[in-house]
Amino acid sequence: MIAMRSEDEMIAYALETHTALLPYLPELLADLEELGGNAEAITSVLDDLNLTKSTTVVDLGCGKGAVAVKVAQGLNLNVLGIDLFEPFIESCKELAERQDVSGLCHFIHGDILKLLGKIEPRDVAIFAALGDVLGPLDQTVSVIRQYVKPGGYMVISDGFIKDGGSSDFPGFEQYAEHTDMIARLTACGDTLVREVIVADIIDRGEDEMIATRAKVIAARRPEIADEILTYAEMQAAEYEYIDKNFVSAIWVLKRSL
Numbered sequence: 001m002i003a004m005r006s007e008d009e010m011i012a013y014a015l016e017t018h019t020a021l022l023p024y025l026p027e028l029l030a031d032l033e034e035l036g037g038n039a040e041a042i043t044s045v046l047d048d049l050n051l052t053k054s055t056t057v058v059d060l061g062c063g064k065g066a067v068a069v070k071v072a073q074g075l076n077l078n079v080l081g082i083d084l085f086e087p088f089i090e091s092c093k094e095l096a097e098r099q100d101v102s103g104l105c106h107f108i109h110g111d112i113l114k115l116l117g118k119i120e121p122r123d124v125a126i127f128a129a130l131g132d133v134l135g136p137l138d139q140t141v142s143v144i145r146q147y148v149k150p151g152g153y154m155v156i157s158d159g160f161i162k163d164g165g166s167s168d169f170p171g172f173e174q175y176a177e178h179t180d181m182i183a184r185l186t187a188c189g190d191t192l193v194r195e196v197i198v199a200d201i202i203d204r205g206e207d208e209m210i211a212t213r214a215k216v217i218a219a220r221r222p223e224i225a226d227e228i229l230t231y232a233e234m235q236a237a238e239y240e241y242i243d244k245n246f247v248s249a250i251w252v253l254k255r256s257l
């Protein structure tokens with residue numbers, strides 16, 4: 001069963017915060033384009049699939065558009081980005097314009113659960129850094145695969161717990177070690193065609209940028225200062241946690257017929 005969360009709760013969960021902080025997220029994350037997905041690595045993985053020029057791509061939970069725009073720019077492909085947080089859709093459009101790929105990118109505001117069956121399946125679906133917002137990985141794949149034509153590809157940027165590592169960190173409780181995660185990934189009968197381990201996921205600069213923004217907002221809005229500063233601290237703690245306990249991976253699944 002898919003986790004029952006409201007739309008705001010899904011956005012907040014995927015961005016590791018509370019709904020009360022949603023109005024501040026555009027400012028808190030203003031210095032970041034990528035929100036977890038590694039645009040360059042995902043584009044390179046897609047490039048290796050030798051896709052034709054007519055390949056269509058959907059980026060599910062595209063955030064601020066970093067991955068969608070990079071794929072459009074690097075591979076000259078048409079990309080549809082979908083995200084539930086409306087302010088990010090504006091950022092996506094601005095980014096596509098700045099990078100001169102507005103003609104290749106289209107962005108819509110919406111919930112990937114509610115849009116199921118309403119969007120024509122693409123050749124490739126990207127699902128980058130949304131974690132388990134839709135539930136455990138097998139449930140997540142059961143949603144993603146509905147956005148992909150039979151025989152098409154799902155590119156999932158997520159990861160697994162290191163051997164002997166801990167899943168005892170908020171948002172990681174449902175994660176498991178490699179064998180279990182691969183079993184969940186392929187539970188719908190799709191074929192894992194590639195696994196890329198992403199070693200350089202930790203960008204030490206990002207948590208500092210968030211912390212700097214948090215201090216500015218906290219000074220301006222004392223009534224929410226504690227929550228904002230705690231968010232920044234949790235982001236830094238998560239980087240530490242990931243570094244010690246988590247392996248980031250990009251998986252390419254070929255949808256069964």
Ligand SMILES: C[S@@+](CC[C@H](N)C(=O)[O-])C[C@H]1O[C@@H](n2cnc3c(N)ncnc32)[C@H](O)[C@@H]1O
Nearest residue numbers: 014034035037061062063083084085111112128
């Ligand atoms: C951590 S961000 C990752 C964004 C982007 N994929 C990237 O790597 O930069 C997760 C995104 O998922 C979006 N999201 C969460 N639940 C969603 C849903 N049900 N439908 C569409 N977008 C969703 C959030 O709004 C957020 O922008």
